[in-house]
Amino acid sequence: xxxxxxxxxxxxxxxxxxxxxxxxxxxxxxxxxxxxxxxxxxxxxxxxxxxxxxxxxxxxxxxxxxxxxxxxxxxxxxxxxxxxxxxxxxxxxxxxxxxxxxxxxxxxxxxxxxxxxxxxxxxxxxxxxxxxxxxxxxxxxxxxxxxxxxxxxxxxxxxxxxxxxxxxxxxxxxxxxxxxxxxxxxxxxxxxxxxxxxxxxxxxxxxxxxxxxxxxxxxxxxxxxxxxxxxxxxxxxxxxxxxxxxxxxxxxxxxxxxxxxxxxxxxxxxxxxxxxxxxxxxxxxxxxxxxxxxxxxxxxxxxxxxx
Ligand SMILES: NC(=O)c1ccc[n+]([C@@H]2O[C@H](COP(=O)([O-])OP(=O)(O)OC[C@H]3O[C@@H](n4cnc5c(N)ncnc54)[C@H](OP(=O)(O)O)[C@@H]3O)[C@@H](O)[C@H]2O)c1
Numbered sequence: 001x002x003x004x005x006x007x008x009x010x011x012x013x014x015x016x017x018x019x020x021x022x023x024x025x026x027x028x029x030x031x032x033x034x035x036x037x038x039x040x041x042x043x044x045x046x047x048x049x050x051x052x053x054x055x056x057x058x059x060x061x062x063x064x065x066x067x068x069x070x071x072x073x074x075x076x077x078x079x080x081x082x083x084x085x086x087x088x089x090x091x092x093x094x095x096x097x098x099x100x101x102x103x104x105x106x107x108x109x110x111x112x113x114x115x116x117x118x119x120x121x122x123x124x125x126x127x128x129x130x131x132x133x134x135x136x137x138x139x140x141x142x143x144x145x146x147x148x149x150x151x152x153x154x155x156x157x158x159x160x161x162x163x164x165x166x167x168x169x170x171x172x173x174x175x176x177x178x179x180x181x182x183x184x185x186x187x188x189x190x191x192x193x194x195x196x197x198x199x200x201x202x203x204x205x206x207x208x209x210x211x212x213x214x215x216x217x218x219x220x221x222x223x224x225x226x227x228x229x230x231x232x233x234x235x236x237x238x239x240x241x242x243x244x245x246x247x248x249x250x251x252x253x254x255x256x257x258x259x260x261x262x263x264x265x266x267x268x269x270x271x272x273x274x275x276x277x278x279x280x281x282x283x284x285x286x287x288x289x290x291x292x293x294x295x296x297x298x299x300x301x302x303x304x305x306x307x
Contacts (some may be wrong), residue, residue: 006204007031009074011065011096011160012084012253013058014040014049017114017156018195019110021082025265026056031247033059036075041153055102065092068099075103090133097140101222109148114195116275117152117212123269126250128258132264149208153215153287154188154270154278160263161189164231165224165271167263172231173305177239180267182248183225185274194296198287206289214281217288219298221279224271231299234307245271246278 008025012018013034018160027030034053041062042045053060061077063070065085075081081100083093090112100106155161163169166178167287190198198215202208222230232238246253249272253264269275271284283289288296 005030006079007033007077008080008082008128008200009033009035009083009204011035012112013053013060014046015084015086015190017192018084019049019053020192022056022058022082022191023114024196025142026058030200030203031059031078032057032076033061033074033199034065034070035071036060036227037064038062038305043246054126057070065089065095066155068095068209071096071099072103073117075099076105078110079106080197081106082203083112085112087115087134088208089129090137090229091274093117093137094140097137097144097146100146101144104124108209109141109146110151110199110202111141111148114153114156116154116269117150117214117278120278121269125263125274126253127265127269134301137240139155140253147209149202149210150212151195151199151202151215152212152278153198154191155266156195157189157191157297157299160178160266161302162300162306164227165267172303173225174237175240176242177228178242178244179224179228180244181246183228183241183243183271184223185271186221186223186226186279187270187274188221188278189299189302190217190220191213191297191302194294195296197296198276198291201287201294203212203289206286211285212281212288213285213287214278215287217296219300220296224300227299231303 008017008030013022061074063246065076072079118131121131164172253261
């Protein structure tokens, strides 16, 4: 009997998020396809991922966003396209949109977003158009009338959380912690595998058609002050706070060229300027409310793994 679950094509399946989306798709029993660039098949760093995908029953198709013929052929085999190319390649999706339109069979497209809401994050004068590029792709999708869902998750847990939002560190501080601004602006951290599980749950859900899903699970929405307090309780020690004002942070951002200032940029956009509206948005479109069956990892649970 044919599966009633949508067939999903993942573009960027050998990437960090793309592989997690593939795992979630397989777990949810979706027939899963991946578009893989020819170079990946001879890359020793990618071979184990490719073998894992093949062993898991994923159909791998050779192609790329620039290879129009193979791209359209791949799209024609599925119902849903999820793109997870990196933020540097976001505008390459301009090649994907006409291909989806031409294939004519796609009932849902998830563009490569998976961060802050690009329509609500207003730091484009200093962020090298990071968010403007994602917003540009949204407008093209909407202009072409392609059915879509946008996934907003703020930060992956591997970004900024391992250092407790301390630029230049990869582990949490044990003596002193820098606090940018007043430290009270809240951000969200979601584990990549949870972002993937929420994304796959939305694939066949009519509630999320042509909508944006916001991931802000309870337990994962925290200010830097709250993060430091949680960490202090875990290590049984108070940290000295060193406060950096918004003006000082902006000066530091301007002193370093993009992308070397990326940590400071994201700290500024999420934890100083902040997207206050992110928390006011219709809670019926919050991922953990839509899909309460997903047992997501909380920030506290993640921090336990760093002890
Ligand atoms: N919220 C956050 O904290 C956060 C953090 C990181 C990323 N993100 C977002 O997550 C998304 C995915 O990022 P990522 O870091 O997981 O990406 P990644 O690991 O760099 O993976 C990129 C993938 O895209 C593939 N690819 C690149 N160019 C391609 C092309 N022209 N045609 C077909 N495939 C191509 C790569 O294939 P090869 O294997 O052949 O190179 C790879 O599989 C992005 O939208 C990014 O902004 C969010």
